[in-house]
Amino acid sequence: MAGESARNGGAAGQQTVRRHNLALVLGEIAGGEPVSRAGVAARTGLTRGTVSSLVEELLAAGLVTELAAARGTPGRPASPLQLNRSGPAGLGIEIGVDHVSACVVDLSGAVRARRTVASDHRDDVPSAGLATATALAGEVTAEAGLPVAGATVALPGVVGADGVLERAPNLPRWVDVAVGDELGVRLDGLPVRAGNEADLAALAELRTGGPADAVYVSGGIGVGAGILLGGALFRGAGGRAGEIGHVVVEPDGPACSCGGRGCLETAAGLEALLRAAGTPDVDALLAARPGPPLARAGRALGVALAGAVNLLDVPSVVLGGIYPRCGEPLIDAVRTELAARVVSRPAVDVRFSALGPDAALLGAATAVVHDLLARP
């Protein structure tokens, strides 16, 4: 019996090594495509035979595809390999406070279909938003024409480790909603995970070359943050870290949707910006970029971020969501506050996200692809 169990252990060990090598080979293809089998062998240190056998497995799984062989190659042609743009794809869904978006990205991360609709959920029960999200997911999946392997849904609130939306201050009727499970059922059993929108946007930022240690702030009707430490998302003891929108910037300030007072969101959320600018029109606000209200919002943002940097000692701040469209008046005020208030380090790099308002949606879709590539 002991011998048998040892033999099983050995087989399991070989399986683990093979799976590890499979991910290694796929990673090399993803990072250097197009690349030959010989190139993969050289970079991984695996034998050509091992690489060929693993590549066969990846071809069979539809994760990798062969390009036409280079002309004039003597002997067996060395067809270059690349990720299969027709292979398993990732579906991203974003249920925002006032919109729903969905997109499909292929294995290379390229967006193959994307739609967004205005859909205000502030007074709605979850079923209305879930129905809109389901319909939109079906539309982008049909349009992309790719086999969708899974989905991630980005949500504007506190998402527990089990994927339940526990609380979204701007969606008062969405309390303890298992959004991932609900959408999975509506999408014919597709595996659907749920995550906080700022967390997913921060991961998108990281995966497109952003800083490894940073506070990423997503500005919208709600204000949230994704905290990146050492190249990974910091989730906190309960998976709910990063609620910067409810860091207090004025203890006796305006009432906030969370029940508190003077939260950052009441000073630098979209509704505060519109109120300060005296317009109900977001596009008009962001086209005019009135200095004083944007500087006031930037000052509040800087006060909250100075606290976060003093606590976390991170070197970078990335401003996303609507903030990049607010321009200099906002970012200058943020920089001024940080320069005056941060004691934990001499300088903090503050930049706008280059990913645009779709960062969370892209982060959600690429999270699926990222998992496929990490665990083929």
Add this chain to the structure above:
Amino acid sequence: MAGESARNGGAAGQQTVRRHNLALVLGEIAGGEPVSRAGVAARTGLTRGTVSSLVEELLAAGLVTELAAARGTPGRPASPLQLNRSGPAGLGIEIGVDHVSACVVDLSGAVRARRTVASDHRDDVPSAGLATATALAGEVTAEAGLPVAGATVALPGVVGADGVLERAPNLPRWVDVAVGDELGVRLDGLPVRAGNEADLAALAELRTGGPADAVYVSGGIGVGAGILLGGALFRGAGGRAGEIGHVVVEPDGPACSCGGRGCLETAAGLEALLRAAGTPDVDALLAARPGPPLARAGRALGVALAGAVNLLDVPSVVLGGIYPRCGEPLIDAVRTELAARVVSRPAVDVRFSALGPDAALLGAATAVVHDLLARP
């Protein structure tokens, strides 16, 4: 050549295993003393022969000692083992804003000598405080009569990963001072590390059974925090995390020693408390415990801590330094603010530290012993 290098690798591997097992055996003795060799073997899974050989090494190094054998034991007596109270000891030094303390703890963590002197460093150059600390360290070392293996010095400011005190807002003339190196030279080459006082106090809290995920706040002339995540101190990208004293609680509030305005320290530091209570006498303040000023300080503390909990998602807050002596008016206000303002989790446990004002000093001294036990 390949064979030789493999043999060297094997020898190095055996060394690593032996060192690991040495720490394992010492850990079992520390955690279960007094304990027999047979008991250690049973708990570690090592053979009795291996345990006996490792114990010989620990006895020779003076880390462990044998108690008298139990009477009436047949055959070779099984002398129980325990940590050597006369063995290598840890020296802790605290240079505070207005005092210097030093203590020696033995391998079991028991305090064997302790002294403190009033010594105000706010207008001083570092050499005066360093001289006081050196003298006090000599006194407690002589009093304890133990071989001191190393020291840690607790400092009220931003300490970089290299042990340099970069900035202490309340000690304006202590800028970029290599306090550990300086004290090491004065203490005849003793290895001296430096750490932030709140970080060391948080570690002391953790090692005496405190929560594994918590923000520990140390209140004094300065206000600092040690952040505990998953049972370890979170240091941040540059080793300078936890500067909660400079989290803003009132953007246009009083000027702070850091150059900012309305920092937590200006509302909940000792000088703010004395000013609010209209007395210059700390003992008088803490004896009278006037409700309104302490509640105001507690409210500011709660506002800053709500921000920290919303960002970090930790379940516990521990209040140390002078705060335990402030009693109910302070802690009730902290709890009220957290209940109203934390969105990331339903409840936060708020407690006073039971370690008293020496937490940082104890954390500094036990850090030395902890290292000795972890890497014998």
